[in-house]
Amino acid sequence: MVSSRMKMLSGFNHNIKFRGKTYHVQTEDGGRANPVVKTHVFLGGVILDSVQMPYEDILDRPSWQDVLKDRMKAQHLEEIRRLVAGEVAPVDEGPGDR
Secondary structure: OOOOOOOOOOOEEEEEEEOOEEEEEEEEEOOOOOOEEEEEEEEOOEEEEEEEEEOHHHOOOOOHHHHHHHHHHHHHHHHHHHHHOOOOOOOOOOHHHO
C-alpha cells in the first residue's frame, strides 16, 4: 500500500525572456491528496495563464511517479511553447502587439 502522505514531486520553474519582458513559468504537483498538476505563467507577479491536469488515472500504477514527472515536464514545456508562440500575452497587448 502506498501512503497518501508521500511527498509531492518537485516541479519546474523557468524565467523566460521574451520580447523585452521576463516571464516566469511554474509547474507544480498537488500531491496524492490533490492529484493535479498546475502550470502558471507569470509576468510581474500577475498570472497570465494557468493550465491544470488531473492525474488520478495513474495513481494505481507501480511507476506512477515516473509517469507523473513526464507529464509535468510535457505540460511545462507546452506552456513555454505557447508563450514564445505569442499565445500567452499580457492583457494590455492586443493581437497585433504579440
